[in-house]
Amino acid sequence: MPMCCCLPINIGSESLTSENLSTIMRKYLFILLFAVSNIAVFGQQYSRKTVTVGEDAFLPYIKGKVVNRIPKNDVNSQKIFIILQSQPSVNMPQGYEVEAYSDGTNGILDMYFMPYLLDEGETVRKAGGSVSFYFNNIASILGQPLQSGIGEIYTAPMKIGDFIGYPIYENEGRETTAIYKGNEPLFLPVSQEEYLTALIKAEEKKQKNNGSTTSASENLKEMEKAYQELLKTDKTAAEEFRKEMESYRKDLAQANTTDDLTTSYKRELARLSPTERKKQAFYATYAMEKYGNFSGLIPERGTGNAQPLIKPNYKAISKNTNNNIRLIVVKWKLCYNKHPYSPRYYQPQNKFGYALTDDKIYELYQNQTVWKRIIQEVE
Numbered sequence: 001m002p003m004c005c006c007l008p009i010n011i012g013s014e015s016l017t018s019e020n021l022s023t024i025m026r027k028y029l030f031i032l033l034f035a036v037s038n039i040a041v042f043g044q045q046y047s048r049k050t051v052t053v054g055e056d057a058f059l060p061y062i063k064g065k066v067v068n069r070i071p072k073n074d075v076n077s078q079k080i081f082i083i084l085q086s087q088p089s090v091n092m093p094q095g096y097e098v099e100a101y102s103d104g105t106n107g108i109l110d111m112y113f114m115p116y117l118l119d120e121g122e123t124v125r126k127a128g129g130s131v132s133f134y135f136n137n138i139a140s141i142l143g144q145p146l147q148s149g150i151g152e153i154y155t156a157p158m159k160i161g162d163f164i165g166y167p168i169y170e171n172e173g174r175e176t177t178a179i180y181k182g183n184e185p186l187f188l189p190v191s192q193e194e195y196l197t198a199l200i201k202a203e204e205k206k207q208k209n210n211g212s213t214t215s216a217s218e219n220l221k222e223m224e225k226a227y228q229e230l231l232k233t234d235k236t237a238a239e240e241f242r243k244e245m246e247s248y249r250k251d252l253a254q255a256n257t258t259d260d261l262t263t264s265y266k267r268e269l270a271r272l273s274p275t276e277r278k279k280q281a282f283y284a285t286y287a288m289e290k291y292g293n294f295s296g297l298i299p300e301r302g303t304g305n306a307q308p309l310i311k312p313n314y315k316a317i318s319k320n321t322n323n324n325i326r327l328i329v330v331k332w333k334l335c336y337n338k339h340p341y342s343p344r345y346y347q348p349q350n351k352f353g354y355a356l357t358d359d360k361i362y363e364l365y366q367n368q369t370v371w372k373r374i375i376q377e378v379e
Helices: 018-042 075-084 192-210 216-233 235-255 261-271 274-278 287-291 354-366 368-376
Strands: 008-011 014-017 051-053 056-058 066-069 096-101 108-119 122-125 130-135 158-163 166-171 174-180 187-189 307-312 327-333
Touching: 075 096, 075 108, 075 130, 075 368, 096 354, 108 354, 130 354, 192 261, 192 274, 216 235
Parallel strands: 066 096
Antiparallel strands: 008 014, 051 056, 056 108, 096 108, 108 122, 108 130, 130 327, 158 166, 166 174, 174 327, 187 307
């Protein structure tokens, strides 16, 4: 039997031995198997089979779609959405629809994950979870101002954690992440004098417009209106607000005052020394009961449980940013979660219904590669 030898084999212009030909064939076989395995992974099987969750019939197996409603002139939103589309849960939806929306101001990008349902034989989409991106908007971290009419004065958000190396703040029951690389602080302290002066001016403006100053009881009516509006959008924050309102109502009864608010605020300001006026303001709902301050101001000796008052520092975000991103504020909203605004507490459900889109949003939350690319867009 002749000995096996390495005979030269000509393929094209290259000369190969049977030995290295075998190596090449093994490589091609590996590539072929890799391609087949990817077809199995990515080749989604679509059908109109329904899955009932509660009283709803969901369609988790139909092919989804991505809807881009971002105007071409909104460079910031387009830029971030292109990065987000590298996430499979965004660019390859099944059983749900992804819609990216922007108002064209370069200020906000909303991305909605909407599951499909079968309703009287028609395929419909229903609101699910969402992710929102605010660009160069410091106020988006802070929620609502402390009181209408006094300008941009807020209670300071509380830092409760970190996401991809950037702070997570909580305010009014919602969590936001601020991606910011600048040296200037995003918030500045509001002094006691600044706060009381703003309250006085707001009341004097009401008096000029209405012909009379606002009494404490009238202020309570305004709080009730604010509570009813908040109840429509955020029941958790509304409940906290209701508790504060009840506390305020009890304080009114105990104080038994007939002064209008303007007089009360002026009296508080007059009691402060020049040094005290310059100190940062601290606010608490129990201020009237404990210290007789209708403004909610807490003296320095009692600031332990009070909230510091702050305002946005717009010097941190240059007005001439144009299409440059200096700050991205990220907000989340999930459906089936004890903490709907806190994806860090979420546990994947691997279920159907609204849990399907919650899982997909959580996949995005966990994708470090996507977030590193988004961070690179912040100057």
